[in-house]
Amino acid sequence: MLKIRPKIPISKDDLIRHLNEQLHFLKQSAISFDSGFEGEAKRLAVDLRILLYDSKQSTSLLGQLGMKNQMFIDSAVKYDPNNLLGYGGLVCIAMESSSPRYIAMLDDTPEKLKEIDFDQWWNNPVFVDTERRQFSRGQLILFTTNQDGGAHVDPKLDEAYSIISKKGGLGWIVQNAHGNRPLQGPERAAIRQIAHETLKSLIPTYSKKQNTTAGLIFGGVSVTTAPPDIIKKLTSIKSVAKVGRNEPCPCGSGTKYKKCHGKGL
Numbered sequence: 002m003l004k005i006r007p008k009i010p011i012s013k014d015d016l017i018r019h020l021n022e023q024l025h026f027l028k029q030s031a032i033s034f035d036s037g038f039e040g041e042a043k044r045l046a047v048d049l050r051i052l053l054y055d056s057k058q059s060t061s062l063l064g065q066l067g068m069k070n071q072m073f074i075d076s077a078v079k080y081d082p083n084n085l086l087g088y089g090g091l092v093c094i095a096m097e098s099s100s101p102r103y104i105a106m107l108d109d110t111p112e113k114l115k116e117i118d119f120d121q122w123w124n125n126p127v128f129v130d131t132e133r134r135q136f137s138r139g140q141l142i143l144f145t146t147n148q149d150g151g152a153h154v155d156p157k158l159d160e161a162y163s164i165i166s167k168k169g170g171l172g173w174i175v176q177n178a179h180g181n182r183p184l185q186g187p188e189r190a191a192i193r194q195i196a197h198e199t200l201k202s203l204i205p206t207y208s209k210k211q212n213t214t215a216g217l218i219f220g221g222v223s224v225t226t227a228p229p230d231i232i233k234k235l236t237s238i239k240s241v242a243k244v245g246r247n248e249p250c251p252c253g254s255g256t257k258y259k260k261c262h263g264k265g266l
Contacts, residue, residue, distance in 0.1 A: 016066050023048050023062060024203065027196055034193050035212055042189035045196045046145040047152050052199065053123065054143065072116035074201045076106060076194060077127050087171030088129040089187050091194040094173065101175055103186055105193035107209045114201075122198075127191060130170035134161045138195050141188050162188070 011019075027048045034041040053069075055061050063069045077090035095104045117125075126135035144162040148155040164170040169183020200207045247257055 011065075013066075016062065019062055020052075020066060023052055024200070027052075027200060031193065031196055031200070031209070034189075035209075039186065039189045042192040043145060043149070043151040045192050046142045049142050049192070049195060049199060050146045050152070053119075054139070068203075069119045071119075071202070073119055073122040074198045075115040075117045075122055075125075076110045076112075076198055077125070078110075078112055080126060080129065084129075087131050087173070088126075089171050089191065090127045092187050092190040094184070100177075101173075101184060103184065103190040104211065105190045105197060107194070107197050107211050109211045128165060128171070128187065130161070130165050131172040132161075132164075132170075134165075134170075136162070136165065138191075141191055142195065145188065145192060 027045065030041045030044045030048065034045065052062050055064050055069075061069070080088050080090060089103070091106065092103045093106055094101050123139045124137045127138055127141070128136040130136075140162075144159055146152045148158050148162070149166070161170070166188045167185055169185060171184070171187055173184040175182050175184050197209060
């Protein structure tokens with residue numbers, strides 16, 4: 002039986018050392034993720050939980066340093082509650098290497114960056130699935146760390162999280178010669194973007210651009226009124242390596258790429 006010993010408070014210098022280490026871990030995991038190992042999102046989530054999550058049993062590192070009262074960078078595309086499609090405020094879809102995938106926006110955001118207080122940043126919805134279930138930054142981080150392999154692997158996953166991460170809960174479908182499949186993994190790209198926001202909030206000089214050879218990147222698609230067949234076309238993506246300017250836009254609008262999502266490129 003382990004003997005309970007008294008605990009000694011950690012000095013502020015030690016807390017700052019821990020902070021610098023965690024920020025280094027976050028940067029290194031971000032580099033690994035951007036190099037193609039998207040499983041690194043799990044370690045990103047663990048670092049983010051250490052930095053940010055307060056519970057009844059533990060206090061976050063930023064909480065111990067009194068740093069959670071500062072403003073946090075919010076890069077999410079604004080959510081329209083009238084949008085009939087799934088909402089992924091922190092991610093884009095890239096048509097790359099003959100197959101679409103979710104990517105983090107990093108500094109290439111379609112809207113101007115905002116600064117909001119921590120509680121809003123942690124709790125505001127950044128995903129809304131096709132069943133109108135909402136997911137915040139905090140929920141994505143905790144589901145990933147506590148259930149989906151970050152710090153623990155549960156025998157069962159939260160149903161809504163499982164649907165959005167593994168069963169195409171945002172509603173996007175990939176079409177190719179082998180049939181249709183749901184586009185998976187938006188939570189990993191979102192966690193990468195959350196790490197990016199955190200680094201920019203704590204290190205004002207931090208910046209990172211997307212590193213992709215995608216022929217098309219799009220996100221923030223919003224449809225507020227449309228018949229079901231149009232919505233189905235909008236959420237069905239054909240796998241292509243590169244989109245020609247005079248080819249039909251992969252979003253399914255029926256318009257040439259140069260006059261739709263390729264406009265201005």
